[in-house]
Amino acid sequence: MYTNIYFVRHAHSTYTPDELNRPLSVKGFKDVNLVTKLLQNKQIDVVYASPYRRAIQTVQGIADYIGKEITYEERFKERKLAEKPVADFETGIKQVWENPNFCLKGGESNIAAQGRGVEALIHLLEEQQSKNIVVGTHGNIMVLMMNYFDKTYGLEFWKELQMPDIYQLSFDGTTLLAIKRIWNEHP
Template sequence: MNTNIYLVRHAHSTYTPDERKRPLSQKGFIAVEKVTELLQAENIDVVVSSPYMRAIQTVEGIAEYIEQEVIIEEGFKERKLAGKPVNDFDDAITKVWHDYNFAWTGGESNYHAQQRGVKAIKHVSEQYKGRNVAVGTHGNIMAIIMNYFDKQYDFHFWKALSMPDIYKLTFDEKALVEVKRVWED
């Protein structure tokens, strides 16, 4: 019995320094209509999300469509790069991707973020075994989770993700058996 987890990278957001309350932009809200439409065709049973507003807002439409509440899962929140803003984001993110154990002061290494994210995905796949689950999440943690199961989902994959983006991960028990992109640019 397969379990399908649809990792949904949030739509475009309006920058605020408050990660938890950063909302979608107007462009993001327009994209949510397409996210909802695509997920309707996938017969979603359950909707889970990172606690961050932009991730919740991206999957709220499908939750409303199936008349379910969005279930919050802390494990799907974005990885914390550093404790304070970095001078050069590209340099900072490249370094953590090239050294999985490196963490900037106050931030998470890829290794620790991956452990958190994989724990969350395993929990969801066990709790909702045999069902179709949409998960509102973020690009970096999404790629790091996928990388755990298949190393082709790496730094270059993360950089190529669109906003939003949707990947369907099919699990047979605990084994990842297929990955398919659902989002259409």
């Protein structure tokens, strides 16, 4: 039996500089209903999420549907690009993707962020074998984890993500078998 990870990139949020408590926008809350509907027929066993409010809010519907509490996992939080907002975000994000060891002042390199995300993912795969697991997370850290297993997932892929977005990663043990986008399956 395979383990399926359903990475759920959070829905649209209302921007505030407070990363931890940034809430979903009105549009984001509407999209939570679609996220829940898409995951209802996937026989979800457990729900994990970044401790960031927007990630939690995005997967709360499926957690309620299966009657389970969300387990918060610090290592699934978004990568920290820099200690302060970056004047030119596009240039900053391009720099860290072009050189995986590079980091802006006070930020995380791709290698560091990927390492913590993959560590948490491997732990889940070992602890929750043969289960269907939802992980509420963020675009950059999600793509970094996918990139660890398949290098075709990188900066250009990240740029095409939607808010929300859902990808199913199927594993045999800790070996990735397939990645499938399921956000596009909504009616």
